[in-house]
Amino acid sequence: MNLEEFAKPMAAICSHSLVAPGRPLHWTIIANPTAGGFTIKSRWKQHSAALKLYMEKAEANPLREDAGPSKTALEADQSRGSLGRLGLTLTQGPGTAGKIVKALLEEASSTRSGGNAPFHLLITAGGDGTSLEALTVLYTAPAALRSNFAVLRLPMGTGNDGADARELDGVLDRLIHPSTVEYARALRLTTASGKGPFMAFNILSVGLDAFVTHMTNKMKGKLPGDSYKLWVDIASLLYDRLYKVGHMDVRAFDEAGRQVEDFGEKVLLLAVGASGHRTYGSNKRILPDERNVCVVQQMSLFRKVALKGLFTTGGHIHKPESKPFNAHRVEFRGENPILAQMDGEAVLLKPEDFPAAIELTELAIPVLKLGERD
Secondary structure, rough: OOOHHHHHHHHHHOOOOOOOOOEEEEEEEEEEOHHHHHOHHHHHHHHHHHHHHHHHOOOOOOOOEEEEEHHHHHHOOOOOOOOOHHEEEEEOOOOOHHHHHHHHHHHHHHOOOOOOOOEEEEEEEEEHHHHHHHHEEEEEEHHHHHHHHHEEEEEEEOOOOOOOOOOHHHHHHHHHOOOOEEEEEEEEEEOOOOOOEEEEEOOEEEHHHHHHHHHHHHOOOOOOOOOHHHHHHHHHHHHHOOOOOEEEEEEEEOOOOOOEEEEEEEEEEEEEEEOOOOEOOOOOOOOOOOEEEEEEOOOOOHHHHHEEEEEEHHHHHHOOEEEEEEEEEEEEEHHHHHEEOOOOOOEOHOOOOOOOOEEEEEEEEEEEOOOOOO
């Protein structure tokens, strides 16, 4: 596809957006051109149709004379400037999205302050990795600076568990209708050794699913089709041979610091979400209800094979091997090395890293939400 086919309708939609009325609006779109939403023809066809429809819908709103691409987008364009003038910046590999957000924060900090300061719309158009990089840098910015931003995550990746909606129209609605900015929590993994901290904005987990994430990333581009699903099947057979599932002590606390759980058992999987109702692995419903933590204990190979399909529907939480609950902070200590994953990026935790903790942060990420509609 020609990237201008994506950038032109997005620029038109932003130019007629109702975001931050009364303030100059600057948008920056960070896109990964290798993401599945661009490269898989059937998906791009759906996205292209949605973009055309919403460009037409947006024209019903007044054209904003004070709206335009950010200076960062203009300067980041490595081509002849055509994409930068539309507000589109492209990732070149790991680290690019973070560098773009750093430049954008510097731009925002150098402009005037006050009620009429430019409002920055930060749009990610890639997979969970692009979103993770961008939001990790944004999280480090001072609160006063973040108050001049709103994040919008388009479902242009393969899994899209971290996107603001699974379909593109569910996200674009927030640009052409009245919207509000709400602050969301992130997740932070800290270790006794000082390794990290590691951030996540959807789900942070340790155990079997982190192994699946690790192998999916390792084999990305080498296996056809949905390699995550393939590795779920393989992991059921291989995981116990590669990573010994040992005893783990787990303690959990609420926001006031009161202990809500304290147990020790062989843990196959520990998943903590920024909230409940979270998915990963392309819509696997690991946290299907309002509870933001799920611990799954070790089980036999036969039982793993029998239950693995339930993670798609969320039915696993009703089985005796699962322990779902709510917590603000979860501390854990294991006997053996174990993988952790943060929104699709994996890291190996070793015995010296324990005890480790996964905790919710303060309300920090400004997310664009659909406002009240008549």
